[in-house]
Amino acid sequence: xxxxxxxxxxxxxxxxxxxxxxxxxxxxxxxxxxxxxxxxxxxxxxxxxxxxxxxxxxxxxxxxxxxxxxxxxxxxxxxxxx
Amino acid sequence: xxxxxxxxxxxxxxxxxxxxxxxxxxxxxxxxxxxxxxxxxxxxxxxxxxxxxxxxxxxxxxxxxxxxxxxxxxxxxxxxxxxxxxxxxxxxxxxxxxxxxxxxxxxxxxxxxxxxxxxxxxxxxxxxxxxxxxxxxxxxxxxxxx
Numbered sequence: 004x005x006x007x008x009x010x011x012x013x014x015x016x017x018x019x020x021x022x023x024x025x026x027x028x029x030x031x032x033x034x035x036x037x038x039x040x041x042x043x044x045x046x047x048x049x050x051x052x053x054x055x056x057x058x059x060x061x062x063x064x065x066x067x068x069x070x071x072x073x074x075x076x077x078x079x080x081x082x083x084x085x
Numbered sequence: 086x087x088x089x090x091x092x093x094x095x096x097x098x099x100x101x102x103x104x105x106x107x108x109x110x111x112x113x114x115x116x117x118x119x120x121x122x123x124x125x126x127x128x129x130x131x132x133x134x135x136x137x138x139x140x141x142x143x144x145x146x147x148x149x150x151x152x153x154x155x156x157x158x159x160x161x162x163x164x165x166x167x168x169x170x171x172x173x174x175x176x177x178x179x180x181x182x183x184x185x186x187x188x189x190x191x192x193x194x195x196x197x198x199x200x201x202x203x204x205x206x207x208x209x210x211x212x213x214x215x216x217x218x219x220x221x222x223x224x225x226x227x228x229x230x231x
Contacts, residue, residue, distance in 0.1 A: 011134055011206035012217050061139035063202070077136060081220035083207045084164065085119055085176060085200035 005070065007034075009048070010079035013055065016048040031057050031076065032066045048078070056081055086152060086160050088144045090135065092167035097174060100163065108159045108181035115188040116179045117196055123171040129210045133166045133175065136204035140164075147198045151180070154194070155187035162195065166205065197227040 008021045028034035035052065038045040049055070057064050058077040070076070089095075097118050105114045121131050148160050157180055164176040178195045182188040207218040 008136070010136055010204070011208070014134075058136070058139060058204070061136070061142055077139070077204075079136070079204065080206065080217065081225075082201055082204050083218045083220050083224075084203040084205035085196055 005034075005073065006075045007038075008075065008077040010077065012080055013048050013078050017044050026070075028070055030066070030070060031059070031064065031068050034070060034076065035066065054080060086145075086148055087162075088141060088148060089163045090137075090140050090144070091163070091165055094165070095163050095174065095177070097177060100161065100177060101179060104159065104161050104179045104181065110183070111158045111181035111188075112183050113185040113188040114179060114181045115185070115192045116177060117192050118177045119175045119196075121169050121171050121173050121175055125209070125211060127211045127213075128171050129212065131169045131171075131175075132208040132210060132215075133169065134206045134208070135164075135166045139204050140166075143203050144199065147195060147202060150198075151191040151195050155180070155182060155191040157182050157187065157191055160191065160195070162199070164199070164203065164205065194231050197224075197231065200224050201228065 004023050004025055006023050009017050014020050026034055026037060028037050035049045039049050052066055056079055057066060059068060059073045060075050101116050144162050148162055152160050159181040161179040178192050180188045180191040201220060201224045209216050209218060
């Protein structure tokens with residue numbers, strides 16, 4: 004099981020802030036493909052990966068990264084702090 | 086070094102005075118304060134979302150880098166989340182160093198990194214609706230200065 008978190012417009016498009024899912028995805032990109040194939044709201048949120056960032060266990064990462072050992076995946080748009 | 090991620094307002098004067106007083110041996114203290122702007126006119130509120138846990142960790146990492154690179158005596162970052170109004174302070178950084186060059190450079194570095202590497206997202210609420218603030222290419226390009 005893996006915790007998947009969504010922030011900002013990704014959260015709004017998917018319609019929930021977090022969920023716990025069972026997945027056999029090897030990489031982040033596999034997980035994105037798996038979710039996108041499930042429902043349109045995921046496909047809409049993940050339509051343009053260049054507009055998204057991903058963090059694995061609260062560290063910025065990338066879509067080719069492996070998920071082995073990861074407990075928490077977060078998807079969000081580029082950050083706008085400051 | 087102190088990192089505070091909070092919804093509560095903060096007092097710039099009080100924070101600056103306390104920081105400067107505690108920074109023993111500092112010859113220079115630089116502060117920067119970010120304020121909510123009403124760019125389009127008619128801003129009802131700005132909502133700031135963040136990623137609890139990662140936010141504190143990311144800011145701490147960035148601040149530690151600044152402390153080590155410019156040999157800072159102390160550093161402070163306060164960043165708010167939640168609902169803010171135009172004119173309210175969103176965040177502040179303070180840096181203390183032996184000389185001004187290091188304090189200025191470290192504060193500038195902290196601001197560039199907080200802008201695009203600390204997990205906050207701003208949403209502007211106006212009478213005509215709500216819109217997420219988009220990150221700009223300049224924000225990302227600013228990081229290459231360092």
